[in-house]
Amino acid sequence: MEKIGIIIGVNGPVIKGTGMANFKMREMVMVGEKKLIGEIIILEGDIATIQVYEETSGLRVGEKIFSTEMPLSVKLGPGIIGNIFDGIERPLKKINEINYGFIQEGIGLINIDSDKKWDIEVVAQKGDKLKGGDIYAKIQETPLITHKLMVPPNIKGEVIWVNESGKYNIEENIVKIKDEQNVYELKSYQMWPVRKPRPIKGRKSLNIPLITGQRILDSFFPIAKGGTVAIPGGFGTGKTMTQHQLAKWSDADIIIYIGCGERGNEMTEVLEDFPKLIDPKTNTSLMNRTVLIANTSNMPVAAREASIYTGITIAEYFRDMGYHVAIMADSTSRWAEALREISGRLEEMPAEEGYPAYLPSRIAEFYERAGYTENLNGTDGSVTVIGAVSPAGGDFSEPVTLNTKRFVSAFLSLDRKLAYSRHYPAINWLTSYSGYVPTLKNWYEDNIAPDMMALRGKMLRILFEENKLQEIVKLVGEDVLPDDQRLILEVAKILKVGFLQQNAYHKVDTYVPMEKQYKMLKAIELLYDEASSCVKMGAPISQIKNKEIFDGLYKMKYNIPNDDFSGIDKLEEKIKSFYEELMMKYKQQ
Template identity: 75%
Template sequence: MEGKIVGVNGPVVKAEGMKGFKMREMVMVGHKKLIGEIIILEEDFATIQVYEETGGLKIGEPVVSTGNPLSLKLGPGILGNIFDGIERPLEKINSISYGFIPEGIGLISLDESKLWKTEITVKVNDELKEGDVYAKVQETPTILHKLMVPPGIFGKVIEVKENGEYNIETTVVTLKDGERIHELKLYQYWPVRSARPVKERKTIFRPLITGQRIIDVFFPLAKGGTCAIPGGFGTGKTMTQHQLAKWSDADIIVYIGCGERGNEMTEVLEDFPKLIDPRTELPLMNRTVLIANTSNMPVAAREASIYTGITLAEYFRDMGYHVAIMADSTSRWAEALREISGRLEEMPAEEGYPAYLPSRLAEFYERAGYVENLNGTEGSVTVIGAVSPAGGDFSEPVTQNTKRFVSAFLGLDKKLAYARHYPAINWLSSYSGYLSLLKDWYEENVAEDLMDLRAKMLKVLYEENKLSEIVKLVGEDVLPDDQRLIMEVSKCLKVAFLQQNAYHNLDTYVPLEKQYKMLKVIERFYDYGNKAVRVGIPISVIMDKDIMESLYKMKYNVPNDNFSLIDNLDKDIIDYFNEIMKKYK
């Protein structure tokens, strides 16, 4: 089937003669065969969003059907790769056309010539159903790639290849379902805008351990959960996501640049291939996929990038892996929606965003979850989306609508960032809806009193916030000693616990046990300090210089595999307070 271009408006192309085409169908536009997708279909006319630069397109050029929706090729070769928003490998494109993506390069994706050492796991006469694993490929030293029967396909095995080295186009297993024959290669296609099917969505019960103290203890994330990280320019959104990508205990990381500035994506592209995975001592790229879209790339490809990322994540989840998605930033994706909506002359809603912005955000975040897959394995997709509100204004539409669909909200504060307090997560405005779901896990695996300890320390921070308003007016000296103790302990909490140095080899990642012990020793000081205040000991005596210095420096002085220094500090606090209590009695 073939239509003709009748108008071009940036990434939006109008075409006639489109009867027989389908909504969301992928088409080839113009003589250069640019990749496009039908987004409006009215009788003989269609509106197409084009994922490449449309400069030079002329009226009358053909629009050719492909018969398929925008789909990804899913198979070995995804991990360690850097793709654009529609799964085209940027390193390969760079070798073809240095520095630029040429128009009409087509839908190249996975390397079709590379041979993969393949282990076939089925035999003739086996009955296979959707989701069953029929072959395995050791894609990277850390990730075993499992080839699964695509959804909707069943049958009896009538032919199999021997174990050996094959490219992804080789048919390794043949199924027969009645009169139909299904050839299973080392890949499958899946439409990006459709969620992959699962057997059952399960209740979230396991945290995503990040090694970041303020997150793991105060505002925990969950495997299969959703999280928003909003913040103005310079507050550390990208840095926070880098830390989560490097240190979280997800099996696979999908990092999506949804239209950030070129220099931010350049940092990701330069840094990530050099990073060493702390769990395996091998390159982090062995379990990472990068989807790079900068603000000067075609706007429609930016809009598609978020669906490409979530589809890749669901594919690995179906193998039984826990996947974490870093979307940086969903505001750029929303801006792409706004621009395309403007080209379509749709009625704008708040701040010019389309009226369907909330439903698009909901469609994206609802694809997260902890599930039982079709093949009986368990996996999860955790979505962590950065939001870039203009001027750090959290009341703008993208932040407010994102807040409706996520269960964890890590608000970044420009005052903390300008004070060089990183991560600049504001403990007063942030929250996690996963506390009740993760409580049992923390009690069993860390400490029974961790959640109570968290609540107690958070209360200290809230109290300090109230007192700080009084201090601004009249000074700290007029406060009674019990309130001055709250101010001092809160300061210790902020500097010794909540503030974390991403560039320090000990402080960049902190195991949960060390986090608990650090918080426990601060609580010990607070409790004994309160007892001392009640018997009239001056605050100047309570705030012993040596003990305070040890509290502030413990994050740098205590190794991550030996916490005896914290235990010694705990003992020193008890001994010191017992001594001064005797003295003042």
């Protein structure tokens, strides 16, 4: 029997319906004559409150509400990689062909292309016993990604029929499985509710870093694969630029970029630039391993709220195949503002700054879906969540930033002063932190150098000491400081300009391998140690500050190729030679 309700009130993206007693919470519904897509968020008796994911202007009281008999779900199958979706997985390219330049209301639940034929290699055989997560076929979706068709998590049984390998669309049967009661027809896709985490066999410790090629991250504030990261910063501090660099260079297999409510011009830049970008590691289009989900600030707030769940569900699906996925959510503040607007329309009691009282639990629900996991089919995969936060006026004490800080393990604080002085990435080394340093320590010591973490700590101590000395310098000037403290100021300047500042548009500096990062830090450490010894022997800072050596350290990020570090070795020889001579001179005196 078809379930039908009646609209009794419209308040922007939130509508009320009656006759809804047979409907379920979180059920997806079609609203009005245009069949707008919505989701039940409150159900009291036969009265339901529905948030609609499309523009509701023109809806009238008395129009009907139709059931879809399923929760808000996404279709997971070939055709996701390289595509550009809105917040509920509708393909924007396809929508643009239907109605150029505008998303038409009531366009329906279109998603991945059901007509396109894929070259499917069937690996299951008749008589095989399959369970949830097991792979029954493979598709070379892009040159970089092999799409593995998996048995849905809630199904198991014996294979009773297998289609031949060949070209099929996603609606054609590939395998049939029978358990004690039912026969299941497995196609090339599966549906999954976006708000329900996909099941796993178990979680693993986060002890492998996500290598990004960005020096301040890899060397000072490392991110673990499967980790959670917040990048808070005010307007113009480089959140989007930082996420672009991570999307382009991080060693994740698949990138999912969610624009959950950023300004239209920023999202337009992503949509225009990403399809043109070349993946530096494979020299093919970056879109061969990227999914874009686009929601700008002028799209319906409900769709903005859904986009983040759509993105994480797609990420979990590819994780289950054994891939390492990185999600860029830009920005979770706009997502939280969508929650606040819907909460206001529901006339809920507001908490701090008008945000709903359940804001912390919603943020926690999102970030806890990250992780490094053992999947149902025995493979390992990970979902790393990197969320940008846009606090108004750069105020990190506002609710979204504070609550995000509670649930993430790496906090990369962007600084307005650094950004305005053209120091990018504008990550403040004094207020940022990574909780992954202890768990990644063994990896760095085994794969980079035994003293890598000790070297990191030494360089950070120099930067912290310099920060304290700057307070004195502001009051009385640098000349009153003893030479050992003036040396700290000089070495910290090399660290900041020569190491932490990185040029995303320079072909050598945009990505730096870990081996070069380590060698650069060792050269700076050598200068500090040798110069400190000379200071103790009585050498003045004016003689210690050798222009050729200092310039070499400032410019080694540009002058030393990423595949040949012999230039750094020569620079180290120069440092040893110069300071040994200087030391001998003052010893004799």
